Amino acid sequence: xxxxxxxxxxxxxxxxxxxxxxxxxxxxxxxxxxxxxxxxxxxxxxxxxxxxxxxxxxxxxxxxxxxxxxxxxxxxxxxxxxxxxxxxxxxxxxxxxxxxxxxxxxxxxxxxxxxxxxxxxxxxxxxxxxxxxxxxxxxxxxxxxxxxxxxxxxxxxxxxxxxxxxxxxxxxxxxxxxxxxxxxxxxxxxxxxxxxxxxxxxxxxxxxxxxxxxxxxxxxxxxxxxxxxxxxxxxxxxxxxxxxxxxxxxxxxxxxxxxxxxxxxxxxxxxxxxxxxxxxxxxxxxxxxxxxxxxxxxxxxxxxxxxxxxxxxxxxxxxxxxxxxxxxxxxxxxxxxxxxxxxxxxxxxxxxxxxxxxxxxxxxxxxxxxxxxxxxxxxxxxxxxxxx
Numbered sequence: 001x002x003x004x005x006x007x008x009x010x011x012x013x014x015x016x017x018x019x020x021x022x023x024x025x026x027x028x029x030x031x032x033x034x035x036x037x038x039x040x041x042x043x044x045x046x047x048x049x050x051x052x053x054x055x056x057x058x059x060x061x062x063x064x065x066x067x068x069x070x071x072x073x074x075x076x077x078x079x080x081x082x083x084x085x086x087x088x089x090x091x092x093x094x095x096x097x098x099x100x101x102x103x104x105x106x107x108x109x110x111x112x113x114x115x116x117x118x119x120x121x122x123x124x125x126x127x128x129x130x131x132x133x134x135x136x137x138x139x140x141x142x143x144x145x146x147x148x149x150x151x152x153x154x155x156x157x158x159x160x161x162x163x164x165x166x167x168x169x170x171x172x173x174x175x176x177x178x179x180x181x182x183x184x185x186x187x188x189x190x191x192x193x194x195x196x197x198x199x200x201x202x203x204x205x206x207x208x209x210x211x212x213x214x215x216x217x218x219x220x221x222x223x224x225x226x227x228x229x230x231x232x233x234x235x236x237x238x239x240x241x242x243x244x245x246x247x248x249x250x251x252x253x254x255x256x257x258x259x260x261x262x263x264x265x266x267x268x269x270x271x272x273x274x275x276x277x278x279x280x281x282x283x284x285x286x287x288x289x290x291x292x293x294x295x296x297x298x299x300x301x302x303x304x305x306x307x308x309x310x311x312x313x314x315x316x317x318x319x320x321x322x323x324x325x326x327x328x329x330x331x332x333x334x335x336x337x338x339x340x341x342x343x344x345x346x347x348x349x350x351x352x353x354x355x356x357x358x359x360x361x362x363x364x365x366x367x368x369x370x371x372x373x374x375x376x377x378x379x380x381x382x383x384x385x386x387x388x
Contacts (some may be wrong), residue, residue, distance in 0.1 A: 219316020
């Protein structure tokens with residue numbers, strides 16, 4: 001099924017809304033900064049923090065949802081005319097026929113972490129409205145006035161890539177006529193201290209595929225897209241591929257077996273040969289094991305011809321929001337005929353065999369792929385295309 005992507009929006013450390021993100025990409029301006037996230041500011045690392053979350057005014061009708069993650073969702077929905085695009089889809093289909101499929105890794109866990117630290121009581125309502133994985137989905141559904149099918153996907157860093165596949169299947173099955181897909185993940189103590197405990201945090205801005213890369217930079221982001229078979233758009237979702245290799249709880253399969261399987265499935269669903277792909281947005285976390293395994297998978301499926309790069313130097317690793325953020329980056333490549341560099345990669349690891357882009361390229365890309373790989377071997381690849 002070729003699903004038009006009628007509208008999209010992205011808010012991340014490098015900018016709020018697509019014009020700001022585009023400007024950052026063109027200027028080579030990273031959204032990473034030295035860690036100033038106050039609850040965990042003692043960690044020496046760099047983060048992709050979104051400005052303005054702490055001071056955002058939450059409408060009184062939504063106060064029960066108030067937490068960092070849901071504030072970030074509200075910020076994201078406010079850009080690029082996304083709410084208006086959804087309102088037009090409601091006129092076409094009705095609120096009952098538009099689904100909401102959201103991905104998140106930690107949801108509002110920070111609210112619980114801070115409540116426990118400060119000795120505040122934790123009630124069922126607190127968990128339901130702020131912490132639970134469905135909290136952000138309920139918020140988005142309420143803000144957009146939608147009443148169709150709704151679900152949250154939480155498969156670590158592939159979460160908001162897999163929502164595209166879930167939504168496509170729901171539309172094909174007649175469960176809904178259109179769908180809002182998205183991902184929101186915000187900075188939290190569990191992720192910062194957790195990745196630090198795994199010795200995966202870099203002490204400098206992350207350097208994907210660099211010979212001297214030493215770990216990730218955690219970021220936060222909110223991204224949304226509207227899939228509508230009756231919508232008018234030059235950009236379409238062409239194929240989704242998913243796999244679960246379950247090789248290890250936190251380490252990827254060293255040969256990238258599950259990653260390669262997801263990429264091949266996405267190509268098959270899109271009905272495309274590997275040679276048709278003109279750009280790959282790599283998962284590219286800048287950890288030594290992940291970059292090495294992904295390079296093997298990409299080379300096995302696509303060879304060394306296709307330009308490939310990571311955009312985590314702009315956003316940091318947004319975890320459960322990484323999939324939607326990088327899918328939207330692919331949309332920008334398709335629309336602008338311009339491929340961004342792999343920011344901070346100063347010297348490509350000589351073991352890499354893929355064509356890692358270290359300088360921006362002008363390229364008329366017709367089909368692009370984006371990879372998202374999560375803990376436990378939860379892998380997802382998406383293929384998007386531009387109509388002639």
